[in-house]
Amino acid sequence: MVAAYDGFSFLLVQSGLRWAVGQSEVFDYPTLRTADDAYKLTEHMRTLPDERMAVFCLKPNGLVIAIEEFSGEALVEVFKEPARLTHAALLTNASGIVVVRNSADLLPRTGDAKLVRALVKALGARSLHFLDYLVITPTGYISVPDPAKVR
Secondary structure, X not given: OEEEEXXXXXXXXXXXXXXXXXXXXXXXXXXXXXXXXXXXXXXXXXXXXXXXXXXXXXXXXXXXXXXXXXXXXXXXXXXXXXXXXXXXXXXXXXXXXXXXEEOOOOOOXXXXXHHHHHHHHHHHOOOOEEEEEEEEEOOEEEEOOOOOOEO
């Protein structure tokens, strides 16, 4: 099921052991355990001309149970109100999230570090784990909370 809401799409897991996006695309549940896994799962975002952000909602074993994507005005709002990134995690009873944002270069934006701090605070109040925040490009990625994690 895909529902678009003013610049973001919310992808929900269907029942059973497979994802369904729209009426036709069906694929296996992905697992996200490393930054490389997140980079592979966001291949579609790497070369987009517009900036996007994806929030992966995970179970403790790394199973992705939901993905929420933000773009346009909705992405601007995320930087103003970071708690918006917790919506899908709360709806799906996720244990943690990984955030990925595409960019033309590997330099984090000024607001990225502030967003990470706000997310850690917001998620901690809800017993959710903030696992990583990656800035991705067509050629690699960097972790905002751990800049040594780079590809």
